[in-house]
Amino acid sequence: MTESDLIERFRRNPTPAQLLPVYERYAERIYGWCLRYLGTPERAEDAGAELFPVLLRKLPKHEVTNFGSWLQSVVRNHCLMQLRREQRDPLALTAAEDAGMQSANLQHLSQEPTPDTRPLHHCMKQLSEDQRRCIHLFYLREGHSYQSVAAELHLSVGQVRSHLQNGRRTLKLCLEAYAAPKTDPRAH
Template structure:
């Protein structure tokens, strides 16, 4: 379990909004650290609620650090704790969705699973489709391209607008990530088929 992070004494009385403004102005990771440490237990507890195991919750907490570094400079955040709650929740839900669709990302129990999970069967008696090249190519995409492609093509009912809302992007950014993701997937798959 995560140990309680030490807080910098000079930031105890500083509001979240002031720490956030300092980071958004400087862009220095050292300015984000006190804000992250202040909410580390909250991030861990929320991730644990969704992901159910301490190890997965700790991993998600580490991933959230990268998400904050990437997203905070370009988002206007009026209530940091609420925004953080939504960000952690969406991160965990997207991880669970990926695992549900991708047998390679499923947590493995004590037994080693068979290689049959690497193949998806169309129907009994029909030819088996090898999806390993697609999985490898999806993993090579940039994170936002991969998230957009997964949501748009592997989830029924997702629209540009719903993807934009869940990933906190504009509809134009979603279109761009989908277009670039498709192009990069095609290049990667063409390279694996040669």
């Protein structure tokens, strides 16, 4: 059977048994895509296995004209969400989150400021209220997505993305300035 025939058969009867032949045709590619994003064979295998129920749930809801491209997008999003969940602790900003920022080892904001966390607490105060609230929910409260932050704060997903991007940029610049060696103006 062709791929389209298998997908059509699955659409008429969306059961795991009907999805399995389609999944098996792409299993090696799914593994390769997951390996590229997640870096280790074990993590790639786990993610590939997690994708079967995701596909079972998503495929009937979408009119897919190019299954391979659609599947690659689903795999990419799944892997990036996994990476984001792993990086949530605490305010860890990675290239996967924002290609413009380098990874930063930032301390958890839920604790009282210590000499190590004082710069971060100082810089968080430089953010707008919306930026601070978005960053707090997205990075410090487990399980939040753009959509859930948007719903909780009564903002659009675009506004949440913008507040997060601008807040991360402001934090990065502030922390870099805070860490820069202070020069004595009398030395010149």
